[in-house]
Amino acid sequence: MIKTIIFDLDDTLYDATWLTNESRKGGLKKMIQQGLNIDMENASILLDKIVNEFGSNYHRHFDVFLERIKDQPNIHPKKNFSVPKYIAAGVWGYHSVKVRYLKPFSDVIPTLKKLKQLRKTLAIITDGISVKQYEKILRMEIIDYFDHIFISEEVGFNKPDTDFFSYCLKEMNFKSEECLYVGDRLDKDIKPANEIGMTSVLIHRGGKYDPNLKNSNEKTEINPDYEIYTLEKLIKIIESLEN
Amino acid sequence: MIKTIIFDLDDTLYDATWLTNESRKGGLKKMIQQGLNIDMENASILLDKIVNEFGSNYHRHFDVFLERIKDQPNIHPKKNFSVPKYIAAGVWGYHSVKVRYLKPFSDVIPTLKKLKQLRKTLAIITDGISVKQYEKILRMEIIDYFDHIFISEEVGFNKPDTDFFSYCLKEMNFKSEECLYVGDRLDKDIKPANEIGMTSVLIHRGGKYDPNLKNSNEKTEINPDYEIYTLEKLIKIIESLEN
Structure with missing residues (x-):
């Protein structure tokens, strides 16, 4: 589950x-x-x-x-x-x-609300400078939805190091099979999530690391469990995994 | 004049x-x-x-x-x-x-406009970090009123060094007796302006260096030519000096 x-x-x-x-x-x-x-x-x-x-x-x-x-x-x-x-x-x-x-994508707040209603634990794992990342999370007014926030500078690991993900799992007291991870990058998000055994979801946002923008060779090396174009699809994925 | x-x-x-x-x-x-x-x-x-x-x-x-x-x-x-x-x-x-x-005092824009109508050259001489001081001047949208801006970090002098004021006079091509200087501090504004021979005007704004907040001993050592509580008084001072 x-x-x-x-x-x-x-x-x-x-x-x-x-x-x-x-x-x-x-x-x-x-x-x-x-x-x-x-x-x-x-x-x-x-x-x-x-x-x-x-x-x-x-x-x-x-x-x-x-x-x-x-x-x-x-x-x-x-x-x-x-x-x-x-x-x-x-x-x-x-x-x-x-x-x-600086605003969250329009599907973010509705999805976070639904996930909270489903009593899921919510977390962020991100690379970056701690104060800068927290400032974004605070200014977007999404911080209260998250039970855990892990930032590479604060924690001392960087993606795609699987030790970063192991550290977060230990802190949250979850097993990898209980986790679903959503990110936009094959190399830094999907690869470590797959390696550690989380359900991996690639989201296409059209950003600079979106694999749709790159050549297909790169794309096929790392395979996410799911690919989505809107976060709202997460709810269906979770429901299907639980049935 | x-x-x-x-x-x-x-x-x-x-x-x-x-x-x-x-x-x-x-x-x-x-x-x-x-x-x-x-x-x-x-x-x-x-x-x-x-x-x-x-x-x-x-x-x-x-x-x-x-x-x-x-x-x-x-x-x-x-x-x-x-x-x-x-x-x-x-x-x-x-x-x-x-x-x-971050807004100019309410008397600033009206006074700058009147001084421009009187065809005066307008300048700023300030201590501080150049980018920070320019950012304030830009954000307040007062930059276009000024013909010259001198910031200590950019110019290489600090108040109350009279060399700072001499440098500015030379750059502007004015004599000290042609200048009126307005500031809030006796030690860093009025003292060098007096020493170099400008007409000195102390403005009381109630800020942390306002001599009204300090003991009278300090206050009497340095004497401004004029003391004002609103910039609008500048126009009268200039008119009286010219008659």
């Missing part, structure tokens, strides 16, 4: 890929509004390149961005070019979008 | 003392809402103590706060005490208040 449902966070409970892209665009827009003479398309291409080089958790993307463009001719109209002014504009634009549009 | 009006930022153009206090309270409130078992009064006293110890620009006050209280009996109701969860709640509460209530 499935007693606990465990969720990944980014691109499973909210649209991380979209939100990050929009937030970065929001930052660039504010910089341009403040006088930076660069078009959005070229700016986006350069910023994406920097994010790839430095990793998405690096917190000075806009600093590097300005460092790279500041000597281009006509990049700023006035004689007093202030790098910190443009960084501040970028940070302002980035955070305004992030705070405004 | 007064050609340029130079403003300090914090507690001169917006209510920094009040906003910082309210933001910290906002952080503590969210922590308590999330289950931290401490009353607001004791929490505020402890947080103030930490801010005094570490300085107001240190960015981990809530971390130190939680470190100090986490071993108190009954401080948190559930068995799984997560420090990052409470830090995230604090950060969320702090920033929500800060973003929502």
Whole structure:
């Protein structure tokens, strides 16, 4: 019997890929509004390149961005070019979008409510910086639905280490066969869930790790027990497993 | 003739003392809402103590706060005490208040408009971290009123160094007798403005450095040319200086 449902966070409970892209665009827009003479398309291409080089958790993307463009001719109209002014504009634009549009997918709250009615234990297992992940969970106002939250930085393991999953099972006092795990990534979610013996559910959200976006070779190596496009399907899966 | 009006930022153009206090309270409130078992009064006293110890620009006050209280009996109701969860709640509460209530004093925009109509050059000279100060100026939507913005970190001087003020004069191409300087602090604003020969105006905003809050000994050592309680008085001062 499935007693606990465990969720990944980014691109499973909210649209991380979209939100990050929009937030970065929001930052660039504010910089341009403040006088930076660069078009959005070229700016986006350069910023994406920097994010790839430095990793998405690096917190000075806009600093590097300005460092790279500041000597281009006509990049700023006035004689007093202030790098910190443009960084501040970028940070302002980035955070305004992030705070405004950070919402769970529309199927999240209804599904969490139904699972609570079914008396399931609910948990999150996610990679990331603890304070940042908790801030998202708090701002989305979903924290009270969860009995357990495990974040890689706080716990000391990273996905896809199965020791991370074993640690969580021990803390929750469940066996792996009592758990259903839902995530958007084959490599970091489905692989360890399968290896440890949980029922694995791949959710397609169209995010940057969605296997539908990748070539079919990669996709067939790791096989989830279920594939879904909306969380509401979880209820049916659980019912079918219990009959 | 007064050609340029130079403003300090914090507690001169917006209510920094009040906003910082309210933001910290906002952080503590969210922590308590999330289950931290401490009353607001004791929490505020402890947080103030930490801010005094570490300085107001240190960015981990809530971390130190939680470190100090986490071993108190009954401080948190559930068995799984997560420090990052409470830090995230604090950060969320702090920033929500800060973003929502960061506004210029009500006399700022009308005064800046009138000064622009009088064809004065407008500037800011402020201590602080460049990106943080620019973010405030941008979010308050007052940046377009200013011809020059000088921030200590960006320029490489700190108040009350008169070299900071000389540097700004040179950049703006004005003589000190053509400048009127408005700030809330005797030690960091009025003293250097007097020393360099600007017309000095002390504004009383009731912030933490307002000399009205201090003993009279300190107050009499440094004498501003004018003392005002609302920026609108500036217009009259300038008119009287020009007649």
